[in-house]
Structure formats: C-alpha cells, structure tokens
Amino acid sequence: MSQPQDYSHHARFDPLFHFFLAPVAVATLILMIFRAVKGPSLDSIFHVIIAVWAIAAAFKIRLYALKVQDRVIRLEERLRLQELLPANLRPRIGDLTEDQLIGLRFASDGELPALAQEALEQKLDRKQIKQAVKNWRPDLWRV
Numbered sequence: 001m002s003q004p005q006d007y008s009h010h011a012r013f014d015p016l017f018h019f020f021l022a023p024v025a026v027a028t029l030i031l032m033i034f035r036a037v038k039g040p041s042l043d044s045i046f047h048v049i050i051a052v053w054a055i056a057a058a059f060k061i062r063l064y065a066l067k068v069q070d071r072v073i074r075l076e077e078r079l080r081l082q083e084l085l086p087a088n089l090r091p092r093i094g095d096l097t098e099d100q101l102i103g104l105r106f107a108s109d110g111e112l113p114a115l116a117q118e119a120l121e122q123k124l125d126r127k128q129i130k131q132a133v134k135n136w137r138p139d140l141w142r143v
Contacts, residue, residue, distance in 0.1 A: 017062060025055045070102055073139075077101040084112050092120055103129030108137050 013019070029051040036044035078101065081093045096104070100119045103126035107115045111134060119129055 014062075017058075021058055022055075025051070025058055029055060070098060073105050074098050074101045077105055080109075081112070081116060084109055085116060086113060089113065089117060089120075095120055099126045100124065100129060102126055105139055106130055106137050107133045108135035111135055 029048070032044070032047040032051040036048050077096075078093055081096075081104075082090060085093065096116065096119065103124070104112060104116060104119065107129070115129065115132060118124060118132070124132070
C-alpha cells in the first residue's frame with residue numbers, strides 16, 4: 001500500500017473476485033438471457049438457470065468467507081479488549097455487538113478503551129466507530 005490506511009481508503013478488493021469472477025459471471029448471465037430470448041428452448045432456459053446458479057454460488061462463497069473473517073475479528077477484538085480495557089469496563093465486553101467489534105479493530109491500543117466506552121454508551125455502529133478513529137490501526141489481511 002502506498003499510503004497509510006484510514007477510513008477514506010480502507011476497503012479491500014480481491015482482484016480475482018471483483019475484476020474477473022463477478023464480471024464474467026454477470027456477462028455470462030446477460031449472454032444466456034440474450035440467447036434464451038432470441039431462441040427460446042429448454043437448453044437456453046437451463047443455461048440461464050445455470051448462470052444464475054453460478055452467480056449465486058460465487059457470492060455465497062464470498063459471503064461465507066467474509067462471515068468467517070468477521071467471527072475471527074470478533075474473537076480477536078474480545079481478547080484485545082480484555083487486555084486493554086480498565087477493569088470497570090471489562091464486564092461490558094459482551095454488550096458490544098459484532099458490528100461494533102468489527103469497527104473497533106481499526107482503533108489503536110491507546111484510543112480503544114475510550115472508543116469502546118463511547119460505542120457502548122452511544123450505541124455507535126461500525127461506520128460511526130471507524131469515522132471516530134483518530135490513530136488508525138490497519139487491517140491488511142481482510143479480503
């Protein structure tokens with residue numbers, strides 16, 4: 001990465017998925033629909049169904065991977081909070097939502113306790129938490 005990660009540019013792209021797999025799948029679906037309209041047959045309709053299936057499969061597989069990453073982030077952040085929060089806030093770690101924990105992963109160790117408390121008290125969502133981070137802790141492993 002050429003510049004430090006922050007809120008304005010922290011989204012990650014998986015080039016194989018975003019720039020090859022998804023566009024080719026969508027183009028295939030469009031082509032299959034065009035062929036089915038031009039010359040309707042049992043085969044052409046089946047090809048449309050297969051193209052829809054391929055798109056659904058590709059996106060579900062991607063979403064499953066993202067969900068696993070979210071679960072790992074949730075666990076990592078709970079462990080990190082156990083180490084960094086003051087004793088009076090530790091019992092409230094379980095009150096943080098998955099969305100809040102995922103947002104908090106970008107907060108530096110120094111600002112994490114105050115930001116976690118603010119997230120709990122003000123019920124901040126992931127976007128609000130990420131926007132509140134001043135000293136960004138990059139997540140370079142996310143896909």
